Amino acid sequence: MTTAIYAGSFDPITKGHVSIIRSGLVAFDRIIVAVVINPNKKSLFTVEERMHMIKASVDADARVEVDGFEGLLADYARKQNVRVVLRGLRGVADFEYELQMANMNRNLNAEMETVFIMANDYFYVSSSLVKEAATLGGDVSNVVPEIVARKLRERLGR
Numbered sequence: 344m345t346t347a348i349y350a351g352s353f354d355p356i357t358k359g360h361v362s363i364i365r366s367g368l369v370a371f372d373r374i375i376v377a378v379v380i381n382p383n384k385k386s387l388f389t390v391e392e393r394m395h396m397i398k399a400s401v402d403a404d405a406r407v408e409v410d411g412f413e414g415l416l417a418d419y420a421r422k423q424n425v426r427v428v429l430r431g432l433r434g435v436a437d438f439e440y441e442l443q444m445a446n447m448n449r450n451l452n453a454e455m456e457t458v459f460i461m462a463n464d465y466f467y468v469s470s471s472l473v474k475e476a477a478t479l480g481g482d483v484s485n486v487v488p489e490i491v492a493r494k495l496r497e498r499l500g501r
């Protein structure tokens with residue numbers, strides 16, 4: 344059975360993330376969606392809220408596990424006994440950073456490989472842009488799962 348870890352902030356999960364998970368399931372039997380716990384990074388949603396929204400967005404698919412981790416992804420992967428890290432590539436802007444990360448991670452854990460899946464319909468969507476648009480009163484329901492649209496309205500008092 345092949346497993347990949349899909350790590351990120353997911354603050355909040357978008358349809359772009361969901362499409363990477365769906366594509367990832369074509370290549371892997373199981374995906375662990377791992378929310379990075381970083382107390383120094385300001386977030387709109389708590390780790391628990393983010394994990395809950397991820398679970399709801401993948402319809403509790405048995406092949407998708409949702410977890411949180413603190414510290415290095417390289418250490419987390421080792422602990423989980425997983426050797427593949429899945430990332431989405433939205434465009435050239437992502438490339439430089441991802442190239443650095445993949446190689447740094449390879450240095451930190453020589454057993455680990457990073458696999459990229461090209462973004463598709465939602466290539467222009469990012470969690471930060473979603474938050475910005477929603478904060479300014481924009482309707483983001485086309486680019487985020489239903490539960491996220493609802494939670495954003497609740498959180499932003501609309």
Ligand code: ADP
Binds near residue numbers: 357429469470
């Ligand atoms: P991070 O803060 O670690 O970049 P994100 O939650 O923003 O975490 O993203 C996690 C992963 O999902 C990254 O590989 C990112 O490139 C990818 N990703 C984010 N948005 C999209 C999208 N719209 N389409 C495809 N991949 C995406």
